[in-house]
Amino acid sequence: METVVGIEDTEDGKFEDSGVDRSSSALSSPKQISNPIVYKLVRVEGDGRLVPATDDEVMEVGDFLECENSEMHVVADTGQSLECISIERSSSGNLQLECSEGTAEADMGKLNAKLQYIEQILQKVKEEEKQRISCGSPVHSHLNVDSQCSADKFPAMDGKVQSENQEIPSIASSLNYTHSSGSIDQCSRPSEGVIESGSSASAVYSNLKPDLSMSDGEICLDKLSIRELHELFKVTFGRETTVKDKQWLKRRIAMSLTNSCDVSATTFIIKDNKIVRKFEEDSSGNLNAASLISLENMTEEEDGNFKDSSPVKDCGSDDNRVVSETRLGNCSIGYELEDENHQTEQRAAKRIRKPTKRYIEELSENESREHNPRLLISNKSTGHGHVSPTSYVRPAARNVFSEVRIYVTRSDYLGGSDVQIPCVSRVRRSRPRKDNTSLMKFHPTGMSETATKLSNKLLEHCSDAGSEIPDNVLKSRMPAKFHQPASSEPAKEKQCPTTGTAELRQELRPKRADSCSHTSDDDIVTVPTAKGGMRRKHHRAWTLIEVMKLVEGVSRCxxxxxxxxxxxxxxxxxxxxxxxxxxxxxxxxxxxxxxTPSPADDGMNSRKHGTAPIPEKILLRVRELAEMNSQVPPSYSSSNLAAGAGSVHGRDRSGYL
DNA sequence: TTTAGGG
DNA sequence: CCCTAAA
Incomplete structure (x- = not known):
């Protein structure tokens, strides 16, 4: 029961958040976790208040939801969110995200409906949980549940995610975010809750989506040959086994997995350690997770992916998978792992990973620009852990980027330890970019939470900003610049909200495909100053997009x-x-x-320098604008500018738009 | 605080 | 890019 309570809180908190978000329509609401509402159906009022729902309402909602689901399917989010929800109540958070982000402007009605629906589910789940708990469920059931959860969710999610990423960047990002959060939640959740939820979820879920295959997880284990099981065992426990009893092996592995998962949820580290033994410590929690997963599933694809791109991963699916796996572990946990030893060991082993600059960069980068279709590029995952004091941090906001996935974070209540470890896998697209070292510092404090909440968009934008921020901070000059753009909410990076999204999307950064090679640090150079301080000069190459924007801006303003x-x-x-x-x-x-002179050369000029070439078109346009400006005195430029701009605009547009 | 210019 | 003067 205790656990239940905890769960409730979480969920409630989320709910509330969601409500708030909607009402405020602000993506980035800071954390408003607050009073838990109890598991009951609730209606969300327009203003965000929750009101107890009547039976009738519930019924209505149910219908409503179903309808919506069908609709939403296309969108993808809903389905996922629903699934998540069904599985775990925690997923409500996801829903929220979706609503706010994905459906952005959806009617309150829909949102409300969703919430209600969720609530409903939660309630059911809760009830079931209680029952289950009281009865005590067999281990084996745990397994099933776990497997179900993971299986159910992920496949679908993956597909969705990927497709979305490609097609709808912003949404994709949001989805990812959602997913990640969902998964995370699950992971972190107490075993009991999970279990219960799992069962209940399956029921609910079935309604929503027909396709639930039972016990994937189990099947997986069953499918494995003894040899494979041995392998798995080895990986899991770090030692060989000669036991030939398949059943025993399965059980054992299942348990261990659970543990590891738990651990992971709580602290990635543990898991890592186990696995790490082999890998030494990989920087990526994902990897570890991945390895586990792969072992478990024995899926060739996955394995290949992971191994191949240890650092680099393809987004979505893998991530999801990983998550799912992790989650599985959690779910099944109920068991006390055979060994406390393990835990202890793990704990000892746990270490905090520092986010890599790269990682940070990636985050930032992904966010905004990169909605590009190129999913694959590379993605890295890194994990770092910080302890977050109170809240479970939602997924690291930062991590979420369209292509990137976050695994992460969240504290577990299980052990009472609330270490959160964010693991993120990120796809890095283009530029390596600057140092984000400082970022990490920020993260823990304000960012993580806020970030999480921020909508995808925000995240995206923010990420850039975020990356930037650190620099600024370091420099100490940050204040002015930094603040300008954004608005500001508690977290620093909120800039993105308004404008950014659309614009950002536009940008794909065609240019710089450059690699990561020298990445991070190169940008910053310290320069001695007379003042006595060393100033950091940082260079951020202009992307074509930026240039275009600039030109457009000039033409406009x-x-x-x-x-x-x-x-x-x-x-x-x-x-x-x-x-x-x-x-x-x-x-x-x-x-x-x-x-000017020779069109033939086109925009090669800059190329010489190694900078991105600026298309001639743009330069031509620039020239036009310049001419216009010169012709038109600044004095009344505003009106004239507009006119002039218009004409120019047309030309330009024809050119590069 | 924002612009314009020089370095 | 940075820095600073001028507005």
Whole structure:
């Protein structure tokens, strides 16, 4: 029962959050975890209040939801969220996310309906849980449940995620986020809750989605040959076994997996250690998880992926999988693992991983720009753990990026330890970019939570911003620049909310496919200053997108109105100050004037320098704008500019749009 | 605080 | 990019 309570809280908290989010419509609501509502159907009022639902309402909701599901399917999120929810109540958080993000503007009605629905499910689950708990469920059932959960969720999720990523970046990101959070939640959840929920979930779930295959997990184990089981055993326990009893092996492995999962949930580390033994410590929790998973499933694909790209992973599916696996463990936990030893050992072993700059960068990068279709590129996963004091942190917000997945974080209540370990796998697309070292520091404090909550969009944008932030902070100059863009909520990175999304999406950063090779640090250079301090100079190459935006901004606002342009077109880029815009423009002018003569050369100029080539079109446009500006006196430029811009605009557009 | 310019 | 003067 105790556990139950805990669960409730969590869920409730989430719920509440969701309610709040909706009402406020703010993606980035800080954490408002607060009073738990009890498991009961509740209605969410427009203002976000929760009101006890009547039976009638419930019924209605049910119908409503079903309908919605069908609709949502396409969207994908719903399905997932629902699943999650059904499986675990914790998933409510997911729902919330979806609602706010995916359905962004969905009617309150829908949202409410969803919530209600969720609540319903929760209630059921809860009841079941209680029953189950009282009765005590066989181990074996645990397994089943686990497997179910993972199996059910993931496959679907993966597919969805991927497809979405490709097609709808923003949504995809949100989905990922959602998924991750969901999975995480599950993982972290207390075993009992999970178990129960699992069973209940299956029931509910079945209604929602027909396809539940039972006990995947079990099947998996069953399918394995003794030899495989041995292998698994070895991996799991770090020692060989000669036992030939398949049943025993399965059981044993199942249990261990559970443990590891738990551990993972609580602390990735443990798991890592186990696995790590082999790998030494991989930087990626994912990997570990992956390895486990792969072993478990013995799926070739997965294995291949993991191994191949240890650092780099393809997003979605793998991640999901991993998560699922992890989750499994958690689910099954109820068992006390045979060994406390393990735990202890694990604990001892647990260490905190520091996020890599790269990791951070990736996060940031993914977020905004990268909705690109290229899912695969590479993704890295890294885990770091921090202890988060109170809350379970939602998934690390940062991690979520379209392609990236977060595994992570969340504290477990199980042991009473609340260590959260975020593991993230991220796909890195393009630029390596700057240092985010400092980021980590931020994370724990404010970011993580806020970030989590932030909508995908936010995340995306933020990530950039976030990456930037650290630098700024370090520099100490950050204040001004940094704040500009965004609004600000508690967390620093909220800039993105408004404008960013659309714009960001547009950008795909065609340019820099550069690699990670020198990545992170290169950007920053310390320069001695007269003042006595060393100043960090950091260089952020302009992407084509940015340039285009700049040009567009100039055409729209006129050259010289940098702050305006900054606001309009670069709100999502925390770096890029108005001064930067100005400087860039100056450079563009120079380039354009130089370029003039031979079209043949086109935009090669910059290339020489190694910078991204600027398409001639853009330069031409720049020139036009420049001309216009010169022709039109600044004095009444505003009106004129507009006109001029328009004309130019047309031309330009034809050119590169 | 924002622009414009120089470095 | 950074820094600073000027507005």
């Amino acid at each position: 006129g050259a010289g109105r940098w702050s305006e342009i900054k606001r309009l077109s670069f709100s999502s880029y925390s770096y890029r100050t108005s001064v930067d815009l100005k400087d860039k423009w100056r450079n563009l002018l120079k380039a354009s004037s130089a370029l």
